[in-house]
Amino acid sequence: MGQRRKIGVIGGGQIGGVIVQLAVERELGDVVLFDVVEGLPQGKTLDIWAASPLLRSDCCAIGTSDYKDLAGCDVAIITAGVPRKPGMSRDDLLKVNVEIMKTVAGNLKRYCPGAFVIVVSNPLDVMVYACQKLSGLAARMVCGMAGVLDSARFRAFVADAVGVSVEDVTALVLGGHGDTMVPLTRYCTVNGVPVGELLPAETIAAIVERTKNAGAEVVNLLKTGSAFVSPAVSALEMAQAYLQDKRRLCVCAAQCNGEYGAQGYYIGVPVIIGSGGIERIVELKLNAAEQAAFANSCRHVREMIDAVQW
Numbered sequence: 001m002g003q004r005r006k007i008g009v010i011g012g013g014q015i016g017g018v019i020v021q022l023a024v025e026r027e028l029g030d031v032v033l034f035d036v037v038e039g040l041p042q043g044k045t046l047d048i049w050a051a052s053p054l055l056r057s058d059c060c061a062i063g064t065s066d067y068k069d070l071a072g073c074d075v076a077i078i079t080a081g082v083p084r085k086p087g088m089s090r091d092d093l094l095k096v097n098v099e100i101m102k103t104v105a106g107n108l109k110r111y112c113p114g115a116f117v118i119v120v121s122n123p124l125d126v127m128v129y130a131c132q133k134l135s136g137l138a139a140r141m142v143c144g145m146a147g148v149l150d151s152a153r154f155r156a157f158v159a160d161a162v163g164v165s166v167e168d169v170t171a172l173v174l175g176g177h178g179d180t181m182v183p184l185t186r187y188c189t190v191n192g193v194p195v196g197e198l199l200p201a202e203t204i205a206a207i208v209e210r211t212k213n214a215g216a217e218v219v220n221l222l223k224t225g226s227a228f229v230s231p232a233v234s235a236l237e238m239a240q241a242y243l244q245d246k247r248r249l250c251v252c253a254a255q256c257n258g259e260y261g262a263q264g265y266y267i268g269v270p271v272i273i274g275s276g277g278i279e280r281i282v283e284l285k286l287n288a289a290e291q292a293a294f295a296n297s298c299r300h301v302r303e304m305i306d307a308v309q310w
């Protein structure tokens with residue numbers, strides 16, 4: 001590998017595989033895919049590497065089961081863990097995935113302490129808290145992917161209902177990644193036009209509900225796993241913002257220190273991502289209903305953190 005940026009992907013399952021494919025396709029950097037399952041990361045990366053001439057990409061991907069190959073990564077994206085099965089909530093994954101995170105966090109600290117870390121594993125808000133706490137890496141360099149995905153789902157549904165391009169719809173979905181997420185319909189616009197002027201209130205309410213359940217909708221249809229393309233694209237959007245210092249304003253799980261009333265834990269808030277990592281949390285003035293919904297989301301995240309023996 002040469003002077004290109006280096007992206008580590010920890011967990012070579014469904015989401016991890018798509019992340020590697022897209023990172024190579026977009027030439028974001030050389031990719032190292034880590035997994036504990038023997039042969040899996042090597043097989044997936046060989047397959048993607050073989051496509052690189054046709055993808056016109058000079059970035060390469062290698063697979064490994066040895067953490068030391070992550071040395072020097074600029075970005076580390078963590079998808080290791082078990083996904084949901086029908087009937088399971090994201091929270092049901094808590095215990096087993098925190099155990100996995102212990103090992104992952106220790107190795108991040110050891111081999112790539114300068115990386116911008118994006119956690120994808122669920123239950124997201126607790127997993128990213130665990131990653132930062134157990135690795136001791138700077139909070140601005142550790143974040144969680146949820147808001148970009150939840151906002152994208154919301155945007156897709158709104159674009160469809162209005163009958164416009166998805167490109168023109170902006171939306172912010174804050175809070176925890178679960179049933180308590182907080183879609184801010186007030187801030188949803190179609191190229192600046194508030195969505196309330198284009199859709200009846202009942203339609204917007206239905207879109208809010210569908211957004212909250214969009215992950216479960218996929219789980220129920222697939223039966224053998226959870227969404228994997230949209231989470232992968234969302235995580236890469238964040239990686240790209242960091243690698244290219246784009247200073248994107250997007251929602252991600254960031255460690256709050258009083259912002260939005262959250263103290264010392266991670267939850268979905270609007271942030272700016274640039275070469276400094278999470279450079280800033282953008283505080284919006286929420287109305288009473290939004291504040292109540294956000295506080296409820298915070299309570300839920302705190303309860304889950306308290307349920308873990310740290």
Ligand code: APR
Nearest residue numbers: 011012013014015016036079080081082083100120121122
């Ligand atoms: N270290 C590294 N990888 C691990 C470990 C570990 N200790 N334990 C499991 N894995 C790997 C598995 O071998 C598997 O390849 O994590 C991968 C997870 O992939 P999938 O089961 O396909 O799950 P995926 O759909 O990619 O979702 C991953 O993201 O959205 C969340 O809820 C989802 O927590 C889940 C995670």
